[in-house]
């Protein structure tokens with residue numbers, strides 16, 4: 544089979560598409576210089592994390608506790624409050640392999656009880672972030688960042704914490720649950 548040489552139009556089209564392909568293909572499987580580490584219970588922060596991951600061709604790492612939080616929202620709120628007040632740092636399900644390879648760490652989480660979730664303190668305590676640039680991205684239900692940035696500074700004192708953090712108000716699980724509960728009261732049990 545003979546290969547036809549590309550026309551000028553095809554060459555032009557290919558060069559226009561190249562930047563897009565290059566950034567898509569740049570997504571590494573674990574050796575990139577930029578890491579996006581995030582914790583997310585209901586998915587709001589995950590959307591941000593995936594966008595940063597795609598835009599920067601960065602490695603994506605989901606921070607998870609070894610023992611998952613309860614499915615029930617109120618139980619989770621109560622547990623998170625106890626863990627915050629006692630300074631408890633839950634064991635992580637996994638640590639980042641080869642953290643030394645990363646120069647930049649985007650760190651994403653929701654605000655829990657006016658601060659960073661306990662598992663974020665665990666993450667910071669169990670990885671050496673000295674000399675790395677730490678860039679927070681945070682979602683909250685409307686009450687702001689609380690003490691979360693101070694917690695990051697205290698738990699990663701040798702990281703270069705960028706002041707250009709992203710902070711976004713996002714849906715609250717409590718409101719979503721109330722809305723569904725109220726709606727279900729209007730939906731008949733049987734047809």
Ligand SMILES: Cc1cc2nc3c(=O)[nH]c(=O)nc-3n(C[C@H](O)[C@H](O)[C@H](O)COP(=O)(O)O)c2cc1C
Nearest residue numbers: 583584585586587588653654656657682684685686
């Ligand atoms: C246990 C718990 C505690 C929360 N505490 C706060 C809070 O103190 N202030 C606030 O604005 N939002 C609070 N929220 C709402 C979340 O920060 C917000 O919905 C966030 O976008 C959830 O992100 P996620 O979907 O990535 O888990 C809390 C949510 C949970 C589950």
